[in-house]
Amino acid sequence: MHFKIIFIAFYLSFMATAIQAQEIKTIETDDADVEVRVFPAEGNRLLLGFPIEEGKSLTEEKTARSLAEDGVEVWMPDVLSALMLPNLKSSLKDIPAKLLIRIIKEAKKSGKDVYLIATGHDAEVVLRGASEWERLNKSSLAGAVLMFPRLFKGVPEPGEIPEYVDSVGKTKLPIMLLEGGRTPARWGVKTLSHALQENGSPVVAKIIPDIRGKFFKRDDSNRSEEVVASQMAGLIKVSLFYLNRNKVND
Amino acid sequence: MINRKILFMALLVFSGQLFATELKPFTADIKTPALVLQDLQGKTHNLDDYKGKIVLLQFWATYCGPCRKEMPSMNIMMKKMGDTPFKILAVNMGESKQEVEKFVSEVKPAFTILMDKEGKSIADWRVFAVPSNFIIGPKGKIRYTLFGGVEWNSDELIAKLKELSDK
Numbered sequence: 001m002h003f004k005i006i007f008i009a010f011y012l013s014f015m016a017t018a019i020q021a022q023e024i025k026t027i028e029t030d031d032a033d034v035e036v037r038v039f040p041a042e043g044n045r046l047l048l049g050f051p052i053e054e055g056k057s058l059t060e061e062k063t064a065r066s067l068a069e070d071g072v073e074v075w076m077p078d079v080l081s082a083l084m085l086p087n088l089k090s091s092l093k094d095i096p097a098k099l100l101i102r103i104i105k106e107a108k109k110s111g112k113d114v115y116l117i118a119t120g121h122d123a124e125v126v127l128r129g130a131s132e133w134e135r136l137n138k139s140s141l142a143g144a145v146l147m148f149p150r151l152f153k154g155v156p157e158p159g160e161i162p163e164y165v166d167s168v169g170k171t172k173l174p175i176m177l178l179e180g181g182r183t184p185a186r187w188g189v190k191t192l193s194h195a196l197q198e199n200g201s202p203v204v205a206k207i208i209p210d211i212r213g214k215f216f217k218r219d220d221s222n223r224s225e226e227v228v229a230s231q232m233a234g235l236i237k238v239s240l241f242y243l244n245r246n247k248v249n250d
Numbered sequence: 251m252i253n254r255k256i257l258f259m260a261l262l263v264f265s266g267q268l269f270a271t272e273l274k275p276f277t278a279d280i281k282t283p284a285l286v287l288q289d290l291q292g293k294t295h296n297l298d299d300y301k302g303k304i305v306l307l308q309f310w311a312t313y314c315g316p317c318r319k320e321m322p323s324m325n326i327m328m329k330k331m332g333d334t335p336f337k338i339l340a341v342n343m344g345e346s347k348q349e350v351e352k353f354v355s356e357v358k359p360a361f362t363i364l365m366d367k368e369g370k371s372i373a374d375w376r377v378f379a380v381p382s383n384f385i386i387g388p389k390g391k392i393r394y395t396l397f398g399g400v401e402w403n404s405d406e407l408i409a410k411l412k413e414l415s416d417k
Binding site: 156157158160182185191 | 314344369378379392
């Protein structure tokens, strides 16, 4: 009897570890070999994240593990290292679209519904990849989560309608847009949503109260920011739920 | 030695280019939007009532670092404008009275703080970043805009604003 209990406990703990395990997968492309951190899961959803400007962080790994535990597989390609580019906003424009397409193609091979996710300025890469994917492929991506996206082209001049980067409004991808309540960008959510919808993307936007920009890496986090940072996986799962309602079937 | 001098000069010029914040003449084809908001004491301010004065209209937030840094220079600016009819209206972007009062007790702005909880004026004035500033001439027309923090008490800025007295 005791042996049985010990065996079951051992089996469960082994399974939990197996679910959370991070694997490194290499995707070979014409430009570079891209290492991808994979947090495998059994479910039918795959979240492809592009952590670029902020680089790798413990928060994102913790979030990825938590998502994998709940059946959402997470892939995080290290595009910058592959291309030998620094963790800077200026590196974004040097990431070729064909590299993004190659990574998306590999993710699609899994047979799962592929969702894209990015924060801040990295959102440009996700939108560029998605529009290029749509141009070249018949099969659809399931959606994109843009967390606190920063998509202005240059400085938003007071009194003028802001200009967004070229990839805004070029895709049909369902988009979930999340913005912090204590950021100036929250006042631009409506304008950005309209711009994103220009080519047919259904956009759902949510403001998260009391949250400042880049809250997940602040030393002076407030209580709300601490809670949201620790529950990021839950926030993403809710976002996937909304995106699933707008999913385009292949 | 000469090399060091050249390097220093180059750095000076380069840093000037990077950090110089200038008033930008306002050319957008829109009429000056209305602005009617209450201050922290509940008094209503209508932008129209300040016709005849040069108005610095600023949109700001307590979480905005440059806003906190530049507000003392705005206090000095008011003094340096001397007899020139001048008013500063600083619109807080959607925060609570409690948050704004705490900020005011720390930073001590000597000018009018307006509250816009719903963000209507922020949309009307097309503000997408903080701090966003509008300089309105005595006839009620937007003359300049400026995005970002700046030392408002600089002689250059004050002179440029005073030039608007009859415009």
